[in-house]
Amino acid sequence: MHTDPDGELILRVGRGDRAAAQTLLARHLPKMLGLAKRMLSERDPAEAEDAVQEAFLRVWQHAARWSPGKAKFETWLYRIVLNQCYDRLRRRKTDDLDKAAEVIDDAPAPDRGLETAETAAAVQQALADLPERQRAALLLCHYEEMGNIQAAEILGISVEALESLLARGRRALRTKLKHLIEA
């Protein structure tokens, strides 16, 4: 039985408490948006925002039926966001992926040299090329800094299956990007 820091808030959200909704949003929106942007390869920030908005819409719709003690709210939210990202990735047409290599963050990065920017673009592309579940596993464990148990619970798989996804994803990244470290 784990204590859920958001348990009370989501119950209040189910009763129509706007302040509770605002608190939940402030607490989780940045992380979820970051995850969505990385899952969708930061190609279109609006798409990531749409995914997150849709995820929170599901939260508001189901909050009244939330059962405390079954799972942590954050785990549930991560799962909804990832499912929204999977849906969008599957809807993309194959030829759009060819354009992903051209789309780099256009905003000027005054503190980042050209080499760092190129590395970021290469990593971004390599992550985008991974199968979605390998990408999700790597993002959860590396960027969200989750333990294997929590990441496996979010993905709805066993820890062994998660470790297999991580191993394959890391191997693919290393194959594509080893020149960045060796250079």
Place this chain on the structure above:
Amino acid sequence: MTNERKTDAEFVARLLAKDAFPGQPAPASGHLSDRILADFDRIATRRRRGLFAVLRAGLQMAWPGASLWQPGMALAASLACGLIVGAMMAPSPAADASVVATSQTADTTIPVSDMLGDLS
């Protein structure tokens, strides 16, 4: 973890630690927060106006703080008790028959003229 997997894990950790893909959470635009809260307001308003919400409010007045199923179960339990008690208090078939006989007897009236004939 095999040596190869360990090497892969170390590689990815080194790569991502180069700040090539910052791990800081992405800041959300104010517009996104406003849109998400507007969704919340819309759903909350719809819930307050629905028939279900009216029923829920009524039940909350009768039983504050209870989940929806508790007053419903109490009502169902009281109905069941009422039916059981009613069934137990229903008259038996034998009692029904005597009631019928009595009513039949009461219906058999002696005409007054006959009664007067006996008295004379």
